[in-house]
Amino acid sequence: xxxxxxxxxxxxxxxxxxxxxxxxxxxxxxxxxxxxxxxxxxxxxxxxxxxxxxxxxxxxxxxxxxxxxxxxxxxxxxxxxxxxxxxxxxxxxxxxxxxxxxxxxxxxxxxxxxxxxxxxxxxxxxxxxxxxxxxxxxxxxxxxxxxxxxxxxxxxxxxxxxxxxxxxxxxxxxxxxxxxxxxxxxxxxxxxxxxxxxxxxxxxxxxxxxxxxxxxxxxxxxxxxxxxxxxxxxxxxxxxxxxxxxxxxxxxxxxxxxxxxxxxxxx
Numbered sequence: 001x002x003x004x005x006x007x008x009x010x011x012x013x014x015x016x017x018x019x020x021x022x023x024x025x026x027x028x029x030x031x032x033x034x035x036x037x038x039x040x041x042x043x044x045x046x047x048x049x050x051x052x053x054x055x056x057x058x059x060x061x062x063x064x065x066x067x068x069x070x071x072x073x074x075x076x077x078x079x080x081x082x083x084x085x086x087x088x089x090x091x092x093x094x095x096x097x098x099x100x101x102x103x104x105x106x107x108x109x110x111x112x113x114x115x116x117x118x119x120x121x122x123x124x125x126x127x128x129x130x131x132x133x134x135x136x137x138x139x140x141x142x143x144x145x146x147x148x149x150x151x152x153x154x155x156x157x158x159x160x161x162x163x164x165x166x167x168x169x170x171x172x173x174x175x176x177x178x179x180x181x182x183x184x185x186x187x188x189x190x191x192x193x194x195x196x197x198x199x200x201x202x203x204x205x206x207x208x209x210x211x212x213x214x215x216x217x218x219x220x221x222x223x224x225x226x227x228x229x230x231x232x233x234x235x236x237x238x239x240x241x242x243x244x245x246x247x248x249x250x251x252x253x254x255x256x257x258x259x260x261x262x263x264x265x266x267x
Contacts, residue, residue, distance in 0.1 A: 012237070012246070020136055028127050029070075035243060036120045037063055039251075042233040042244045043116065046224040047108035058109060062116050075121040076262060082118050082255035085111065086213055089220045089252070096165050096223055108224065118255035119247070125258050129267050138189060139210070139257050143249050145185050146178035146211040147218075153177020162215075167222040175215055182211045202264050210257040217252025221245070 019031055040062035044055035069078055088111070092102045101107045126136055154174025162170040186207045190200040221244055225233065232241030240246060261267045 012240075016140075020133060025127055029124055032120055032123045033063065033066055035247070036066065036116050038236065038243045039119075039247060040112065040116055042236075042242045043112040044109065046221070046228060046230065046233055046244065047112060048105040048228060049109070058112075062113060065113060065117050066120050069117060069121060070124070075125050078118055078121045079125070079255050079259040079262070081114055082122075082259055085114055085118070086216055086252055086256065090216055093163055093166055093216065093219045093223055096163070102223075103227065115251050119251045122254040122258040125262070125267060126254075131266075135261065135267070139254060141185055141189075142182050142207055142210050142257070143214045143253050145182040146175075146214050147249065149178035149181030150174035150215070153180075163219055166219050166226060170215075170219070175212075178215070179208065179211050182207050206257065206260045206264065209260060210253050213256045214249040214253035217249045220252070221248035 019028060023031060037059045040059040041055045044058040047058075049055050049058060069075060092100055102111065123136075126132055126139070129135055150170070151174065153176065154169070154171045157173040157177070158171030160172045161168060162172050162175060183204065186200075186203055190203055195203065221233065225231070233244035234242030236242050237246065244251075258267065
């Protein structure tokens, strides 16, 4: 099992490097749409859709919505939905296992349409930036930093459960460790970029919110998987589960991050 996991990790790393450094804008947009369509197929499974036709149909619906938004140039406008989406997700996670609206299949599907749409539009808006490489690497650094810091801090100091009914392995100490690590990265980034104190302060807030909401993306998928009694979103990636298992944090972090960069006037 270790060999497929390592090979899958290498392939994913190569694909990520190609997407960031090689693909032109049109090709990047199509490639990210492909990722979102696969995630949509898995989301239907997490939402309780049993038939393959239903899951494929939901994935096609995601594609149609993305095309419609892109055709009418509504990418940036769609990002304003994100705070409402993840505010709702936070309420669901905090109240779990209370019998709330998200338990209905249609509710989860509708939520998934907006989550995957805003994930895709965030990446499209980011790609259209002159500083795409810098901003996307910072985004991934914030997500990976929050995850890595949380892992090690949680193992060393974790005592207070973050959401024991949703993801018993996560702790408040781990979350704090992840946020601290990302802020260390922000300091280094700001110094290397020659940021002013004001720019540094703005970036600190953006990083704090992005890192925090990335944890919520992970918890939300865990909530859905727990409800459906699933270990992974699928088995598309050998040794790593499914696409959603790899991008759950990104689905929350990317739209909020890009919206904040846009509001700051950096996109």
